[in-house]
Amino acid sequence: MIHPLKNERYLIDLSCLDDRELVRYITAGNEDLAACFLKQRCLNIFQYINNTRLKELDLDINDLINDFYIFLHEDNWEKLRSFRFESKLTTWINLVATRYLLKKYSKELKEIPLKGTPIEGISAFSDDSCSAVHADLLEAISRLKDKRDQQVLLMGLHGYDSPEIAKHIGTSVNNVYVIKSRAIEKLKELIK
């Protein structure tokens, strides 16, 4: 069993390696680098999913990362070798990690209800009968320049209400209303 998070020797500075170098060294068998890569690039998304989607399950983040490491390591890093360098490696690995976790806990996730209802305004774009969000809406949100707008809208889509969003992003509830209404206007412009 590999414990990439429990060993301090995995403190390698990755910022000087580009994506091609990282993939080359990891697939060539540099396990220290692989462990460090997972710790630095995937820990945050694992924590995020664990805190927002899997909180009720009381999972150990170290175990999640270890399992993911083993999954990636399978068949001589076959998954990592499938990366095509058309996007950033960090984006790709975070999507792989997201799919991995959501798939692994899909059964449990179905039993956890969403925190609330989609925020006002956005609900007009989404289909109430299903938790899936309209692809045009997702694409439009990804095109919003202000990341704070994206954050507020996406948290709203996840079911957080304005006071919860305000608490989470460290601003006032009034400010959340302002950000939200402006962001929705910008979204409508993009979707037109």
Place this chain on the structure above:
Amino acid sequence: MKQIKTHDICPDENELAMFVEGKLRGSRLAAVKRHLEECSVCNEVVRVYMEFAAMEAVKMKDDEVAMRRAARTGNNLCVLYAERYILQSFGMAVKMDDLIGLAWSDGWLNREGVQFRCIGKVLEHYGIEVIRKSGSTIPDIRKELARNHFVIVGVDAGELFARTKIRKIKEKVEDWFENRPDHALIVTSVSQDSPKHGEISLLNFEKARPKEYTVPLNKFMEAWEDSGNYMVIIKRSN
């Protein structure tokens, strides 16, 4: 929306990564969008990732603001100033804010400054050839300057520029415990004399405007040693 159980026909993470980065166009974009309409699993993957990415970007922006504030008061941008100077000499006028944004988003710059191993990354981004070497010697520097290349060296600034007696003692004490290279300089010339009598001229970029210093070679060698005699060669032409 129809829910699809199988993952066989789902776009792989390469396609989804391009989608969330806004890089997909035409039929590939249409195919992913169509799939996201039909498959609630992929839809959820993309949505969770986008939530996370937006949150991270906001956090990063907050950090960047703090870093820029630190940059205004400190000297943690010496590498970027030096690189901008070199870009200018190549005829490329780049705004400092753009360089900070580039170095920050690519992870070469943090609040303390640019990591030594990342010196030259900005120049490489602009297509300039860079070579990094540890364990270099004064003749190596002379050789590269003779070839008309730029040379950036890593040094312990305190050791090189310490003027007060107390500061000098503090530097000595620090050296007993660890080497602390913390500054980058451009070398403009090295005299041919021996280290005892020779001098070296350096461009110092504590602020936007470079300041030229000429220091005794033996003093420079002490400060340079702390970086493992690290130098970055920037080739003027291929």
